[in-house]
Amino acid sequence: MVKERGILNFRTALLFITMMAVLAGCSTGTASKDSGAAAAEGSAKVKKIIVGTGTQFPNVCFIDDKGQLTGYDVELIREIDKRLPDYEFEFSTMDFKNLLLSLETKKIDLIAHQMEVNEERQAKFLFNDEAYNIFPNKVVVSQKNDTVHSMDDLEGKKLIVGATSNAAVLAEKWNAAHGNTIDIVYSGAGEDTITQIKTGRVDATISTQFAIDYQNKAVDAQLKTVGDALSNSKVYFILNKDEQELKTKVDEALKSIKADGTLAKLSKEWLGANYTVEE
DSSP: OOEEETSOOHHHHHHHHHHHHHHHTSOOSHHHHHHHHHHHHHHHTSEEEEEEEOSEETTTEEEOTTSOEESHHHHHHHHHHHHOTTEEEEEEEOOGGGHHHHHHTTSOSEEEEEEEOOHHHHHHEEEOSSOSEEEEEEEEEETTOOSOOSGGGGTTSEEEEETTSHHHHHHHHHHHHTTTOSEEEEESSHHHHHHHHHTTSSOEEEEEHHHHHHHHHHHOOOEEEEEEEEEEEEEEEEEETTOHHHHHHHHHHHHHHHHTTHHHHHHHHHHSSOTTSOO
């Protein structure tokens, strides 16, 4: 059963108190003791997993208008929880910047927040094997731009990417292999990227269709993707390196969730399309 830290659940608390009151009024005979011992033994076999996630990522992990934590990553964890009876997954919400440190200090056991692989993370942590999202990375330009259709068209132009981001690594590798013909500019935030493209100070960025669809809807970014996919950004859960058994179990659950179509259904429901297969 999934639980959520930091989110009040009055109904659950009231039910628990009511049940305890009923139990307090029961006989304290042998049968009651045996039942309690059996329940305690069953509970001891279930391992609690604290899942770190956020509340500010629309459609992925956020608080809905009823005050409940939900979104694609959240509902996927709940589905995994259903299929792993030996584990109980409990959410702990926090700012994105605190997730990796919380995992490193073992305040949480797993991160569910659309995490991609990079060398720094791989050196410290363990990623599961089964990607649960695959987003094609493409060149992104203003909707008014009719001259840029690929990386080749960016020769002598400015490409903006987030500093230390996977998009930056992709751009740098492409540039190094093609004579450094693109002027790479580094941004600090998504809003800066949108503003710079809108005002014509830079010509393009690298992102995914999912991200661009959201930005166009949320802040009227007026962006579009062009050309073929440059690469596929794959999203995984992150665990500590000593959680090999949990990793194996999560991958087993994910395989079954993919096989019966549940993952594709969740992706379409929350992300607007099936982002679970490579383009």
